[in-house]
Amino acid sequence: MDRRNQTSIYEFLLLGLSEWLEQQYLLLGLFLGMYLITVVGNLLIILAIGFHLHLHTPMYLFLANLSFSDIGFISTIIPKMLDNIGSGSKLVSYDGCLTQLYFFGLFANLDNFLLAVMALDHYVAISHPLHYAMNMNSQRCVLLVAGSWVVTTFHALVHTLLVTRLSFCGPNVIPHFFCDLVPLLKLACSSTYINDLVLILVAGTLLIGPFACILISYFYIIFAILRIDSPKGKQRAFSNCTSHLSVVSLFYSTAIGVYLCPPSSHSGQKNRVFSIMYTMVTPMLNPFIYSLRNRDIKEALGKLLRRKSL
Ligand SMILES: *[C@@H]1O[C@H](CO)[C@@H](O)[C@H](O)[C@H]1NC(C)=O
Secondary structure (H helix, E strand, O other), X not given: OOHXXXXXXXXXXXXXXXXXXXXXXXXXXXHXXXXXXXXXXXXXHHHHHHHOHHHOOHHHHHXXXXXXXXXXXXXXXXXXXXHHHXXXXXXXXXXXXXXXXXXXXXXXXXXHHHHHHHHHHHHHHHHOHXXXXXXXXXXXXXXXXXXXXXXXXXXXXXXXXXXXXOOOOOOXXXXXOOOOHHHHHHHOOOOOHHHHHXXXXXXXXXXXHHXXXXXXXXXXXXXXXXXXXXXXXXXXXXXXXXXXXXXXXXXXXXXXXXXXXXXXXXXXXXXXXXXXHHHHHHHHHHHHHHHHHOHHHHHHHHHHHHHHHO
């Protein structure tokens, strides 16, 4: 097909929430509330860790990074959505759509990598407690975090650049509430063969790699915990992992709900609920899971809030 004969599309329509638009004030309040809770909650975690030197251990520094990534994650979705709901328009410009695609890919995958790094950290702490300080020195921590950033930035960039090669001429309706890769590829009128190939090969390995790392880490962690003799030591070792384990279960169960559902159901109501859970509820709940379950964080938050109110 000749590209020049086709009118190009400069805007997309996000139809993900259109059925609910009658309750626009309710939605506006709900999503604005979720956004503020997420940003404030995660910011408090970062400040609580930043201000307390005894929390400058790998585990908490990784957690602060996760909170930062969660703020980025939700900021790629909700502000644009609020704008659309508030103005009653469903339009997103081509550039806006690609920007959203890029940052969503970056932060969603960064969460994925950081969760794997945290699992690795738990594994080293529990399986090799005597060599922990040596194995997880600050140089390696920086390397792990910087490596995660490099890989995810590159990965998001590749997908976004590959989308710019495509021409869009036909329907411009995205049955979703943000610009995600798969619904966008379906709208292209040029061949998406390379995009699909890269999606399967690169995304497949990059998304499954960290997940496999988490599973393997926990496999060894469970072995190591079972070998601990005293019940008290067992419990302490395990309770260190429970917050992380909760966050991991939430993140991956919703991600699997979104991306492993059959593609035909991509616009379905159920899929949208999973998408909302994945993109908004997960980043919102992470700070709560950590602050409610972890005594160090709870104390640090208490101190931080008291200092502010003085
Ligand atoms: C992220 O982790 C690195 C390496 O541990 C640390 O130096 C940095 O301060 C962390 N970033 C945040 C926002 O806490």
